[in-house]
Amino acid sequence: MPEYGLDAIASHNGWEMAFLGILIVFTCLSLLAFSISRLHRILAFFDARKDRKSVKKGGPVTEGASVSDRPETPALKGFAGFQEACGSYALLAEKMGSPLSLPGLLEQAEKRGIARSHAILADLVRTGVLKPDGRGFYVWEKAAFEGLFEGGESQVKKGSRALPA
Amino acid sequence: MHTLSDTMVRILKTLPLLKRVSPESLEVLAAYMQVFRVREGEEIIRWGRRAETLYITISGDYLMAFPDGSAFTLHGSGEVIGMNAMLNQGRYTARALALTDGSLMALYRSGRDRMLEEHPRFADRIHRSIQAYLHQRQAKKNSGRIFVEEDFSRGRKDA
Numbered sequence: 001m002p003e004y005g006l007d008a009i010a011s012h013n014g015w016e017m018a019f020l021g022i023l024i025v026f027t028c029l030s031l032l033a034f035s036i037s038r039l040h041r042i043l044a045f046f047d048a049r050k051d052r053k054s055v056k057k058g059g060p061v062t063e064g065a066s067v068s069d070r071p072e073t074p075a076l077k078g079f080a081g082f083q084e085a086c087g088s089y090a091l092l093a094e095k096m097g098s099p100l101s102l103p104g105l106l107e108q109a110e111k112r113g114i115a116r117s118h119a120i121l122a123d124l125v126r127t128g129v130l131k132p133d134g135r136g137f138y139v140w141e142k143a144a145f146e147g148l149f150e151g152g153e154s155q156v157k158k159g160s161r162a163l164p165a
Numbered sequence: 166m167h168t169l170s171d172t173m174v175r176i177l178k179t180l181p182l183l184k185r186v187s188p189e190s191l192e193v194l195a196a197y198m199q200v201f202r203v204r205e206g207e208e209i210i211r212w213g214r215r216a217e218t219l220y221i222t223i224s225g226d227y228l229m230a231f232p233d234g235s236a237f238t239l240h241g242s243g244e245v246i247g248m249n250a251m252l253n254q255g256r257y258t259a260r261a262l263a264l265t266d267g268s269l270m271a272l273y274r275s276g277r278d279r280m281l282e283e284h285p286r287f288a289d290r291i292h293r294s295i296q297a298y299l300h301q302r303q304a305k306k307n308s309g310r311i312f313v314e315e316d317f318s319r320g321r322k323d324a
Contacts, residue, residue: 121228
């Protein structure tokens with residue numbers, strides 16, 4: 001006599017099969033989620049391995065063409081929002097007073113959505129617009145800031161490394 | 166032994182904290198270091214975290230920030246970040262942030278331990294050189310000539 005309903009499921013290992021199916025699907029989904037979450041590390045590992053290989057193989061590595069070289073951030077002078085970002089930094093610095101905390105200034109810049117806030121800050125320090133006061137804080141040099149735009153590129157490229165190429 | 170990058174060794178040679186170390190030892194050290202890239206805005210170390218990795222800059226600009234709001238910036242190659250990692254001093258005292266894209270050499274704790282195991286003589290020389298340099302820095306610090314203890318960088322502008 002044919003069985004129906006739950007009895008049929010039970011007698012033909014239906015519950016076990018359903019449970020196994022669920023287990024397989026969830027395990028696979030978990031593994032997939034885990035591997036996606038680790039993907040950046042796997043890629044970083046392969047990148048690092050590639051770099052190490054080229055360091056080892058490449059013989060003398062010149063500074064200009066080292067493994068570490070890669071497209072750096074674009075020249076900020078050529079960055080369309082450079083002047084505007086510097087202007088925003090000037091306003092922030094004025095608001096914060098002098099001497100100011102560099103991390104504090106950066107935090108405010110980030111909060112206000114200033115474009116390329118990190119790289120612009122590096123340029124401001126490198127070009128002497130933000131000058132260390134000797135105690136770990138910084139002073140905004142108005143003259144240097146004005147010179148930054150008056151002097152054109154020459155002033156901006158005064159740092160040890162010209163603006164990130 | 167590993168082939169060594171001239172650039173890495175050249176940068177290591179410029180570091181005052183390794184000035185007592187022979188070129189041979191520097192080559193050993195470089196072999197245990199790894200090169201990696203950082204992106205603008207990327208956090209490299211954070212204060213309070215276990216100091217497990219020592220970084221030496223190859224390129225880029227970096228901000229070293231302290232909990233009291235003070236900070237200084239590092240530009241270009243040969244600057245040291247995370248010195249505590251080399252001294253087993255527990256935790257980082259500063260936060261390091263990449264201001265621009267850049268590259269760093271890193272000596273991870275595992276690499277350091279491997280170096281200690283495989284080249285104890287060189288590792289000892291390097292360690293002694295760093296200790297000597299630190300004592301010198303500590304003396305300067307006590308006399309008020311430097312302002313932060315995290316800063317062991319080449320050419321750091323003494324405040």
